[in-house]
Amino acid sequence: MSKALKSLLIMMVSLAVPTLVLGVISLVSGGALAADVAVVISVVFGLGYGLEAGLLRSYDLSRGVGWLELLVDLTWSLPNTVFGFLIGNATYIWFGTLSRARSEDKGWIVYMPRPGSSFGRDVLQTLGTVNIGGEGQHEKMHLLQARIFGPLYLPFVGASYVITFILQVLWTITLGGLLKLLGVRQKAYFQPPAHSAVGGFFGWIYYATPIELWAYASGNP
Structure with missing residues (x-):
């Protein structure tokens, strides 16, 4: 699978699946979550997350495990993914920069700390699928925990x-x-x-x- 196709698929799935999930929630809840609100939320999140994960090629869609990770993150673990996308990005952007080398095919989005920043170097953190510092210590375990408990x-x-x-x-x-x-x-x-x-x-x-x-x-x- 080409890198361009992988990025495109991640973007498309990230937009389509949350829209379907929130649509079902709106239907099952009897409108507790208004359909139009569900669509707006899913589109805004889907576009943002899809662009970020897609450009970083975070999911290895040439393998079944990559598809599984993406689908779990956008369905069962969607609250964690949304939380990490919003809070993780809003926080980590001040201390690090996005790293394709640490994100590509790894099933998450990684920031690497800027020079002089101890956050991401001495202390690593993972929120949902967004991480600062890479795989040190036990950060991948927190990603797995989020996917298990949803x-x-x-x-x-x-x-x-x-x-x-x-x-x-x-x-x-x-x-x-x-x-x-x-x-x-x-x-x-x-x-x-x-x-x-x-x-x-x-x-x-x-x-x-x-x-x-x-x-x-x-x-x-």
């Missing part, structure tokens, strides 16, 4: 952070604080292990979420 992924991640934040705060202001005053602990709060990408008080909140425990335990590079 529309449940973002609520699950949000709830996980709320729970670990509450646990961290409660421990710090109660037993952890007491043990710190007695000299038993150096820090009142839970600390993440040294290999955590984020340290300190918020580092444990990040590290102790199920998606991060899974990703670190996977050893996925």
Whole structure:
């Protein structure tokens, strides 16, 4: 398959499939999502995502797995893809530049950090199918998690952070604080292990979420 054809197919599928998905949602919901609103959302997203992923040739459509990744990202995992497209691009553009070399045939969109930027170099991140920093640490695992859990992924991640934040705060202001005053602990709060990408008080909140425990335990590079 030629590169031009691959780009064109990614653009066409990215426009057609979300339109179909949101149209079905509008129909099934009895108009809770207005048909005209569904069309506008799907067209705007489809054109934007299709152009970006298509020009970067993010999906290897010469292989079945590439088609599967694209279709999953535009159906079951569509909320994650939309979230990553909007928030990821709006954030990462300030710290990096799009990389075709790191995106092509890899099933995602990658920004590489600009010189002097630690974000994307020391700390990597993946939102939906949009990443900064490439495949280091375990970023591909987060992409897989989003594809597995689909529309449940973002609520699950949000709830996980709320729970670990509450646990961290409660421990710090109660037993952890007491043990710190007695000299038993150096820090009142839970600390993440040294290999955590984020340290300190918020580092444990990040590290102790199920998606991060899974990703670190996977050893996925």
